[in-house]
Amino acid sequence: MKFRILVLASGGGSNFQALADACARGEVDAEIVGLITDRAEAFAAERARGAGVPVSILIPGRKEYRDPSNRREYDARLADEAERYRPDAIFLLGWMRILSSEFLSRFPGRIVNLHPALPGEFPGKDAIARAYASFKTGGSDRSGVMVHFVPDENVDSGPVLMSVTVPILPGDSLSDLEARIHETEHRLVTAAAARLAAAHTAASQLSAAANPPVASAGSIDPKGDPSCH
16 A cells, blocks of 8 residues: 655645655655645645645634634644544645644654755744845855654754755845755655655565465365375
8 A cells, every 4th residue: 555645735835746746757655645724725725636636625713823722723623634534644845834732642753844944944934035144144055955753843843854955056046045945845855755655665564574464264275285185
């Protein structure tokens, strides 16, 4: 059985598209089983429908945006919806909400996030713009992209699965850097999904080898069993 990926996305969905295309080409031995968005207007939903992927739209109420206790109520509903898809992994690809333990505790070790910065640098929103602003004021001449696990409510700080450095060139505009990082995101999310899918397949094969099916007595042909002659 193929590795089952559920995507959570709030925006345009270009990373979803890159992953869906890679799965369709056979570069990732996985199936995107669904996409959940918290915004009815998110273009990611249109991309998913175009790829034949089921879509769930789960819009938070006004109170769920402001009150942490109500945020947890939303996350409980979100977890219920996610469980319907029976995912092996949940990819946060432009998901613009911090997930609470109400959601995270339901999928331990299965949630991964794509973030346009290197580990420990520029967590949270506007990471690319902040990296560029730092460069323009004498900061580092590189940024990057990472895929990391999400074990808790801390922002962009979980164990890193993969990361890639992206240079910031002297003549770059912010748009130049954004384009280079987005291209890198597409490659990295595909590579990370392929790695997780391969590990899942290997574990499944190992489990099958360790626990072979046992034939029932009624299915054994006595003529083929030397001990019955």
